[in-house]
Amino acid sequence: xxxxxxxxxxxxxxxxxxxxxxxxxxxxxxxxxxxxxxxxxxxxxxxxxxxxxxxxxxxxxxxxxxxxxxxxxxxxxxxxxxxxxxxxxxxxxxxxxxxxxxxxxxxxxxxxxxxxxxxxxxxxxxxxxxxxxxxxxxxxxxxxxxxxxxxxxxxxxxxxxxxxxxxxxxxxxxxxxxxxxxxxxxxxxxxxxxxxxxxxxxxxxxxxxxxxxxxxxxxxxxxxxxxxxxxxxxxxxxxxxxxxxxxxxxxxxxxxxxxxxxxxxxxxxxxx
Numbered sequence: 001x002x003x004x005x006x007x008x009x010x011x012x013x014x015x016x017x018x019x020x021x022x023x024x025x026x027x028x029x030x031x032x033x034x035x036x037x038x039x040x041x042x043x044x045x046x047x048x049x050x051x052x053x054x055x056x057x058x059x060x061x062x063x064x065x066x067x068x069x070x071x072x073x074x075x076x077x078x079x080x081x082x083x084x085x086x087x088x089x090x091x092x093x094x095x096x097x098x099x100x101x102x103x104x105x106x107x108x109x110x111x112x113x114x115x116x117x118x119x120x121x122x123x124x125x126x127x128x129x130x131x132x133x134x135x136x137x138x139x140x141x142x143x144x145x146x147x148x149x150x151x152x153x154x155x156x157x158x159x160x161x162x163x164x165x166x167x168x169x170x171x172x173x174x175x176x177x178x179x180x181x182x183x184x185x186x187x188x189x190x191x192x193x194x195x196x197x198x199x200x201x202x203x204x205x206x207x208x209x210x211x212x213x214x215x216x217x218x219x220x221x222x223x224x225x226x227x228x229x230x231x232x233x234x235x236x237x238x239x240x241x242x243x244x245x246x247x248x249x250x251x252x253x254x255x256x257x258x259x260x261x262x263x264x265x266x267x268x269x270x271x272x
Contacts, residue, residue: 033094075127076104111177157185199231
């Protein structure tokens with residue numbers, strides 16, 4: 001009992017150290033099951049050299065729980081998960097509480113268009129803090145996008161310039177306006193940030209015209225390598241909801257570095 005108490009003290013000391021350093025992490029605590037009270041600290045995917053500190057008492061359980069906790073951490077979520085004694089799915093022998101110490105990732109949706117509401121909804125389900133931005137006051141309203149955390153009436157490039165320093169690898173900018181006077185300045189401003197995903201809606205013809213405009217303002221192919229256009233994965237989407245799924249699927253695939261192929265066409269572990 002004393003040994004467990006010392007372990008808890010070291011975990012909490014480590015937590016305080018990480019909080020003081022403004023580091024992101026998840027605290028996992030077993031709340032039901034044989035190792036009740038055991039704790040571990042799980043680090044984000046950006047720290048591949050170390051997955052976690054501490055142990056829940058079973059190496060297989062540690063591996064599965066740390067993987068799932070990193071997913072919750074990436075989304076900025078906290079919650080309860082259930083496992084078997086060795087991390088088996090669909091069992092409820094061991095219950096853990098995952099507490100994420102991180103700000104949720106940001107999703108900036110440029111353009112108050114028909115596809116925006118669906119993307120806002122999917123983004124919220126995935127744990128994003130979602131902002132909708134459009135310079136047209138009649139379209140950018142809270143009534144049209146009640147699920148958005150913020151609806152901003154402003155030229156998108158100005159908003160991105162003002163908050164660009166807050167955008168990082170976990171964040172995404174989706175430009176849905178289909179209008180060069182909005183698209184091009186928003187793309188240029190986005191490329192000046194460290195945002196992890198920049199996607200732009202439009203047909204292939206629109207994309208070619210957009211590239212021409214970007215080249216005219218001095219950008220070269222090396223500058224545009226981060227641009228995902230046309231936006232989304234090719235899953236045959238037609239409706240706004242299907243399109244939103246194709247977009248977030250591309251965001252996830254880019255963030256995780258996965259191929260986005262069908263699992264039935266690949267080999268090896270399903271989860272990292």
